[in-house]
Amino acid sequence: MKNKFPLHMIGNAHLDPVWLWQWQEGFAEIKATFRSALDRLKEFPEFVFTCAGAAYYRWVEENAPEMFEEIRMRVSEGRWIITGGWWIQPDCNLPSGESFARQALYSQRYFLEKFGKLADVGYNVDSFGHNGALPQILKKSGLNYYVFGRPDANEKTLPSDLFWWEGPDGTRVLAYRLIMSYGMWGCTLEEKIGKHAERMKDSSFPLMCFYGVGNHGGGPTIENLRLMRKYRAEAESVPLQCSSPTQYFEALRSLDTSRLPVVRDDLQPHAIGCYSAHSETKALNRASEHRLLSAEKFSALAHKLLGLPYPGGRLRTAWENVLFNQFHDIMGGCSIKEAYEDSRESYGEALHIGAKALNAALQKISWSIDTMKPGVEALSKEKDWMLWEQGDLGVPVVVFNPLSWEVDAPVKITKQVKAITDDEDRHIPIQQVRASRTNGADKWDTMFMARVPAMGYRVYWAYLDREPAHTPIPGELQAEDTFLENANVLLEIDPATGHIKRLLHKGANLEVFEGNGAVPIVIDEEDSDTWGHNLTAYRKEKGKFGEASAKVIERGPLRAVIRVTSRYRQSTLQMDYILYRDASSIRVEARLDWRERHSMLKLSFPVSLDRTRAVSEIPYAFLEREADGKEKPGQQWVDLTGVSADGRARPFGFALLNTNKYAYDVLDRDLCLTVVRSPQFADHYGERDELAPYMDQGEHHFTLELVPHEGDWRGAAVVRKAFELNVPPVTIVETYHRGPLPQRYVGLRITSDQVVATAFKLAEDGEGYILRAYETTGQAAETEFELASLGRRWTATFIGCEIKTFYIPIDEAETVRETNLIEFAVNTDRPGH
Numbered sequence: 001m002k003n004k005f006p007l008h009m010i011g012n013a014h015l016d017p018v019w020l021w022q023w024q025e026g027f028a029e030i031k032a033t034f035r036s037a038l039d040r041l042k043e044f045p046e047f048v049f050t051c052a053g054a055a056y057y058r059w060v061e062e063n064a065p066e067m068f069e070e071i072r073m074r075v076s077e078g079r080w081i082i083t084g085g086w087w088i089q090p091d092c093n094l095p096s097g098e099s100f101a102r103q104a105l106y107s108q109r110y111f112l113e114k115f116g117k118l119a120d121v122g123y124n125v126d127s128f129g130h131n132g133a134l135p136q137i138l139k140k141s142g143l144n145y146y147v148f149g150r151p152d153a154n155e156k157t158l159p160s161d162l163f164w165w166e167g168p169d170g171t172r173v174l175a176y177r178l179i180m181s182y183g184m185w186g187c188t189l190e191e192k193i194g195k196h197a198e199r200m201k202d203s204s205f206p207l208m209c210f211y212g213v214g215n216h217g218g219g220p221t222i223e224n225l226r227l228m229r230k231y232r233a234e235a236e237s238v239p240l241q242c243s244s245p246t247q248y249f250e251a252l253r254s255l256d257t258s259r260l261p262v263v264r265d266d267l268q269p270h271a272i273g274c275y276s277a278h279s280e281t282k283a284l285n286r287a288s289e290h291r292l293l294s295a296e297k298f299s300a301l302a303h304k305l306l307g308l309p310y311p312g313g314r315l316r317t318a319w320e321n322v323l324f325n326q327f328h329d330i331m332g333g334c335s336i337k338e339a340y341e342d343s344r345e346s347y348g349e350a351l352h353i354g355a356k357a358l359n360a361a362l363q364k365i366s367w368s369i370d371t372m373k374p375g376v377e378a379l380s381k382e383k384d385w386m387l388w389e390q391g392d393l394g395v396p397v398v399v400f401n402p403l404s405w406e407v408d409a410p411v412k413i414t415k416q417v418k419a420i421t422d423d424e425d426r427h428i429p430i431q432q433v434r435a436s437r438t439n440g441a442d443k444w445d446t447m448f449m450a451r452v453p454a455m456g457y458r459v460y461w462a463y464l465d466r467e468p469a470h471t472p473i474p475g476e477l478q479a480e481d482t483f484l485e486n487a488n489v490l491l492e493i494d495p496a497t498g499h500i501k502r503l504l505h506k507g508a509n510l511e512v513f514e515g516n517g518a519v520p521i522v523i524d525e526e527d528s529d530t531w532g533h534n535l536t537a538y539r540k541e542k543g544k545f546g547e548a549s550a551k552v553i554e555r556g557p558l559r560a561v562i563r564v565t566s567r568y569r570q571s572t573l574q575m576d577y578i579l580y581r582d583a584s585s586i587r588v589e590a591r592l593d594w595r596e597r598h599s600m601l602k603l604s605f606p607v608s609l610d611r612t613r614a615v616s617e618i619p620y621a622f623l624e625r626e627a628d629g630k631e632k633p634g635q636q637w638v639d640l641t642g643v644s645a646d647g648r649a650r651p652f653g654f655a656l657l658n659t660n661k662y663a664y665d666v667l668d669r670d671l672c673l674t675v676v677r678s679p680q681f682a683d684h685y686g687e688r689d690e691l692a693p694y695m696d697q698g699e700h701h702f703t704l705e706l707v708p709h710e711g712d713w714r715g716a717a718v719v720r721k722a723f724e725l726n727v728p729p730v731t732i733v734e735t736y737h738r739g740p741l742p743q744r745y746v747g748l749r750i751t752s753d754q755v756v757a758t759a760f761k762l763a764e765d766g767e768g769y770i771l772r773a774y775e776t777t778g779q780a781a782e783t784e785f786e787l788a789s790l791g792r793r794w795t796a797t798f799i800g801c802e803i804k805t806f807y808i809p810i811d812e813a814e815t816v817r818e819t820n821l822i823e824f825a826v827n828t829d830r831p832g833h
Helices: 023-043 054-063 065-076 097-115 134-139 189-200 222-234 245-252 279-306 312-325 337-367 384-390 718-726
Strands: 007-012 049-052 080-083 121-124 145-148 162-166 172-177 207-211 240-242 395-401 407-413 419-421 430-434 444-452 456-463 478-480 483-485 489-493 500-505 519-524 541-544 546-555 559-568 571-580 586-594 599-606 609-618 621-625 637-644 651-658 663-667 670-677 698-710 730-733 755-762 768-775 781-787 792-798 803-809 817-819
Touching (some): 007 189, 007 222, 054 312, 065 097, 080 245, 097 134, 097 755, 097 768, 121 245, 134 145, 134 162, 134 172, 145 245, 172 245, 189 207, 189 222, 222 240, 279 312, 279 337, 279 670, 279 698, 279 755, 312 755, 337 395, 337 730, 395 407, 395 444, 478 546, 478 559, 586 670, 609 651, 609 663, 637 670, 637 718, 651 670, 670 698, 768 781, 792 803
Parallel strands (some): 007 049, 007 240, 049 080, 121 145
Antiparallel strands (some): 162 172, 395 730, 489 500, 546 559, 571 586, 599 670, 768 803, 781 792, 803 817
16 A cells, blocks of 8 residues: 655765764865765756755865855755754753854854755754753744654654654744664665655654765765665655655645644753763863853943944854854764864864953953042052052952843952952952962952942952951851851861761751762763763762861951862862852862762762752753653753751752753752763773773862752742853953043843843844843743943843844834844744744
8 A cells, every 4th residue: 555645765964073083084074975965966866965064064165165066056956955054963952042042043144145045944863862942942043843863762752753842932843753863874775764664654744764874974875866766666655755854844734733742841861971971071161152152242342332343253253163062972072082182172262262352342341441530640640550559549440240130249359459449439348368379478369249230340449558447247157177157058067078967048947958968979880881872860879989178278257168178099079168258058169180980970969858849951941850860961050949858848949050060860859960970982882992091080170059048949049140150250450541431330231030131242234233131930021121332221021931132223213123043034933822
């Protein structure tokens, strides 16, 4: 019996630009694969070729322009299909929400410029799982459909191979999971067609069958295409159609897809070890994302206020480096060692570009602030250092805040001074803290708490000789070698193990942990390869750090610090527990010297709660997951909320924030953060070689914040706290000069605490500015935005977890309007809304 639908044959080449080879080899393979595909298009007029990855097309355009022109011709005739709409096929769990926005922004605009069309199908056939916020990101990038391969059917049960995938905000895209792989390993093309044909007998919709040599390049072969010709001529039961994902989804328009099942979840798991493999890459990714966003914000501000040229081209180069390094085999930690030497260079370039752009903008702004004040005029002809030595006049220190709300944050200046005042000449409490330098008596920095306006700055004044005003500092701060306490929390360390013996939330009079907390547990990974294939959890304990020492290393009016050092075999963990006078949370600055092999380090936090609910950040959203002990991907924070286990059942929770970690698990009450892993590089299914190098050997740095809270994570401002941990203020020490700018500047005002603005930059068309914001709590919000630099004020309504992108024209006669992630109009209607 003949099938009622054709089988859509998708000739493709999944290309790994980096994996078991470096990018230079991937570059060559991409050119060879594209040449092969063009030759097959000449030889087989029925053949249609599909390929994703804007980065690959850019390489060919720059290195083989004559071949690029051939591709353009084939695209225009509809036989070479541009798909994906992203720079590469990234890891789809670990990049930030804004990174996914940039994947689409730069790629879709590139495709439109070079080929006159946008991709309309999201395409990540080899990525290791897919975060639950992608439907909205895809839809607002012009990608109405999604094709993916993993998780496999044995890793996640789905109601159908074709389904509506719905994100937390209600956005839906039509998604298709490959029935078999995108390549040809493990079976012949005949076998693959046969399995799809069998599946189609009971299917109410057509299927796609992907074929072609993948990973290291190649694409469909002459043998593949000859076989298809023969099969099409002889087989009557399964009509084969040379097709593409775009043509497949177009064919579905004639069918009733409204009855397809809806999946409201992330698509996990696959390769759980990739959430934590190769810590350095993950740390560089987080740092690069935040550096570039800060650079864009202040570059846009300096451009508007002071005419500083906006470094759009350089920043785009930096972003392209970051986006390329988010390729799933790079960011997933499963490539060869040499690949990470390359990625280190690439991230370094991105970070340096960001640093130069940020510094230029901050210096331009700070130089334009009017820092003159009484007493300065008489000395205005003297050298600046002489003004510093005068002491009583002070030196201006400009503190910048890249975040979209006012922050109270610790700030250090690399000088030991006697007093700090703010822009209204009010004395600010200070504390001398140990500097990183060792230079005679000059070993101290000065720390103070700065309150800095949203996406703006504030001037403080530092004095060498001025006696500080002896104003009482509210609250108490006590510290001993194993003990920290202020008005809000009490922390006690077990001197033998170095674990947290006690964390008391004083407002609720509640012990946060059930047993010891922040316990460094070593997990046995002998059964795991680099990817963590065929595993769902890491909980096979083989030891704990101990042999501890603890001592107070800092005690002052603003903060106190206990340093706890513990050991496991040849590894050492140093954790500095920091308590600020007014804080209700504990900051932990950690340094790990890791020397273990086939092992993982987790930090365990067993909270004293019942009916726990685990929630963590995902790109531009959050997701609640089961507390089942399975390894999960997360971003800047994870929270465990429930009711107190003290018999009074009070709503309470504990949030764990981090600066560069992406994996955790929760089993009932026990929250564990994955810190490092040490498999061998690219150890595929346990194919080990004792001569191969191991990952994560040596020194690692990360910062945590422990946030106990009454109520749930929303009321505890966990989202904002996590951003504040990752994006601290930046300072510029200035001199005396006239200028057009005031000593305090509010760059952005958002009236709703639920809404966070993440990106502010010059629009890609150069005729306006872009502000991107999202709702963080999953609840509807109405807010007013005000950008003082642009003289603009407008209101907007958000549904829960909604991302909004605002285009603010330079021409003030034009109104602010909402656009999409690629900054021009495409269909972003949400089915079912």
